[in-house]
Amino acid sequence: MKQFNVGIIGYGWAATAHIAAINATGKARVTAICSSRKLDAQALSAQYGNSIATYTDVKAMLKDPSIDVVDVTSHPWKHKDHAVAAARAGKHIILEKPMALSWKDCKAVEAAVKKAKVKFALCFECRYSAQFIATKALIDQGLLGDLHYGEIDYYHGIGPWYGQFPWNVKKSGGGSALLSAGCHALDALLLCLGDDVAEVTSYATGSKSKIFKPYQYDTTSVTILKFKSGKVGKCASVIDCLQPYYFHTQLVGSNGSLLDNKVHLHGIAGMNKAKWSQLSFGLVDSGDVADHPYQSQFDAFFGALAAGKDMPLTGLKEALRSHEVIFAADKSAATGKPVRI
Ligand SMILES: NC(=O)c1ccc[n+]([C@@H]2O[C@H](COP(=O)([O-])OP(=O)(O)OC[C@H]3O[C@@H](n4cnc5c(N)ncnc54)[C@H](O)[C@@H]3O)[C@@H](O)[C@H]2O)c1
Numbered sequence: 535m536k537q538f539n540v541g542i543i544g545y546g547w548a549a550t551a552h553i554a555a556i557n558a559t560g561k562a563r564v565t566a567i568c569s570s571r572k573l574d575a576q577a578l579s580a581q582y583g584n585s586i587a588t589y590t591d592v593k594a595m596l597k598d599p600s601i602d603v604v605d606v607t608s609h610p611w612k613h614k615d616h617a618v619a620a621a622r623a624g625k626h627i628i629l630e631k632p633m634a635l636s637w638k639d640c641k642a643v644e645a646a647v648k649k650a651k652v653k654f655a656l657c658f659e660c661r662y663s664a665q666f667i668a669t670k671a672l673i674d675q676g677l678l679g680d681l682h683y684g685e686i687d688y689y690h691g692i693g694p695w696y697g698q699f700p701w702n703v704k705k706s707g708g709g710s711a712l713l714s715a716g717c718h719a720l721d722a723l724l725l726c727l728g729d730d731v732a733e734v735t736s737y738a739t740g741s742k743s744k745i746f747k748p749y750q751y752d753t754t755s756v757t758i759l760k761f762k763s764g765k766v767g768k769c770a771s772v773i774d775c776l777q778p779y780y781f782h783t784q785l786v787g788s789n790g791s792l793l794d795n796k797v798h799l800h801g802i803a804g805m806n807k808a809k810w811s812q813l814s815f816g817l818v819d820s821g822d823v824a825d826h827p828y829q830s831q832f833d834a835f836f837g838a839l840a841a842g843k844d845m846p847l848t849g850l851k852e853a854l855r856s857h858e859v860i861f862a863a864d865k866s867a868a869t870g871k872p873v874r875i
Pocket of ligand 1: 543544545546547548549568569570571590592607608609610612630631632657658659697698714823826
């Protein structure tokens with residue numbers, strides 16, 4: 535089977551996890567890295583065990599005909615330009631979240647990807663975690679019955695102890711509590727409840743702790759979602775908390791409930807409703823990129839690419855829908871009014 539050659543844009547924290555995960559799929563390898571900092575090609579080739587060309591200019595890397603896929607791990611405010619340039623160069627695209635910092639820029643990425651007919655994956659890799667693969671299977675097999683309520687919340691204090699803090703605190707860098715990181719939780723909520731969101735109402739605030747004072751935007755938001763199907767949902771994004779990372783998941787259906795890795799299945803005779811039953815999968819419980827399920831996501835992407843198919847679960851359609859809801863939520867928080875979608 536052909537191994538795809540991948541060129542990475544940006545060589546920061548996320549890129550280091552991407553390279554290990556891409557190479558570990560066995561279906562692709564990173565053969566070029568473009569960073570605004572000048573990198574040592576020899577040292578990188580020795581480190582990753584194959585020849586890696588280095589660039590400081592994105593256009594120069596995109597001219598390399600041997601590169602099949604471009605993986606954009608640059609800062610959020612460069613995502614649109616880098617993804618559009620990659621599409622115009624005819625490269626398939628892996629793009630880190632957020633897709634872009636405005637809905638207009640997300641639509642520009644969509645137009646470029648569609649025009650170039652290239653394949654696209656957005657890093658909403660939580661969909662490929664053991665937790666959400668198992669959770670989705672429980673839903674799809676009807677074990678919880680018909681879901682009518684769900685809340686998926688993101689609690690992760692992104693303070694000065696993170697390398698991204700200096701740029702993430704800026705409105706033009708991190709964007710909002712949802713765009714910065716809570717987008718993973720909102721995206722997971724749409725995975726579980728469906729993407730037929732009709733209306734959102736959101737409120738935002740921020741911690742009084744001086745640790746989070748440098749932020750130029752509200753670092754806690756809570757969004758209520760009304761679905762066309764009648765379901766309701768809630769997503770809190772709290773990036774200014776002082777507590778362990780917690781990806782809180784509660785789903786309620788006509789046949790039972792799920793809380794993180796615990797269930798009560800009312801339809802199964804003999805289960806004790808007074809106690810949760812524990813499931814065995816590992817939880818999404820770390821903000822460290824080394825712990826993220828990138829490898830499973832990239833494995834699916836390169837498998838789909840080899841088969842000439844679109845990316846399952848985290849493709850263009852899902853990326854656009856989740857971002858449309860995120861921008862509507864941020865608009866609601868800014869205007870104090872519900873936003874219809
Ligand atoms: N999916 C996740 O869970 C997850 C986790 C961490 C980061 N991220 C995302 O990954 C992206 C990068 O975050 P990070 O923490 O690695 O940031 P970082 O600051 O560590 O790295 C960003 C890199 O991009 C490079 N860069 C910027 N402009 C460039 C240009 N014009 N040409 C070439 N290189 C350029 C910088 O030199 C830097 O090395 C962000 O969008 C962030 O939101 C996602």
